[in-house]
Amino acid sequence: MKFALALFAAPHAPSSRRALRFAEALLAEGHEIVRLFFYQDAVHLGSALPVAAQDELDLPAAWRALVERHRLDAVVCIAAALRRGVLDAGEAERYRRPAANLSQGWTLSGLGQWHEMAQEADRLICFGGD
Incomplete structure (x- = not known):
């Protein structure tokens, strides 16, 4: 079966961990x-910069590893990302910011990608929406 997953919650939220475990399963x-598709505060999961406390699961690193290991299509909503300071090299240059922080292999894109994934998947599962 084909699944599309949409995440809304911040990296430290319980739903971010549940989404990771669901994807692994x-x-x-x-x-x-x-x-x-990472939207709202979940865009921080696509940042290469967060550092977790030593006694906590590093969710952004765990998501990066899952995406890399399985070559998953990880899309970060560009509007939500820009608002929260998550930038790829192109956007950092465009807005004259000193650095990019989007994880390698992840993509900034718009809600068109959301629509497309909903059409391609048998199931769309959302985590952390209000």
Whole structure:
């Protein structure tokens, strides 16, 4: 079965961990994840800069590892990302910021990607929405 996952909550929120475990379970069972879409405060999961406390799970690092290991399509909403200071090299240059911090292999894009993934997937699962 094809799944699309949308995340809304900040990295430290319980739903971010649940989403990670759900994604891992899907892949372990042989399902396909057509896209991960990070929106609202979940865009921070796409940043390469957060540092977790030593006694906590480093969720941004865990998401990066999952995306890399399974070559997942990880899309960060560009509007939400810019508002929260998550930039790729192109946006950092465009807005004259000193650095980019979007994790390698992740993409900034718009809600069109959300619509597309909803069309491609058999199931769209959302985590952390208000």
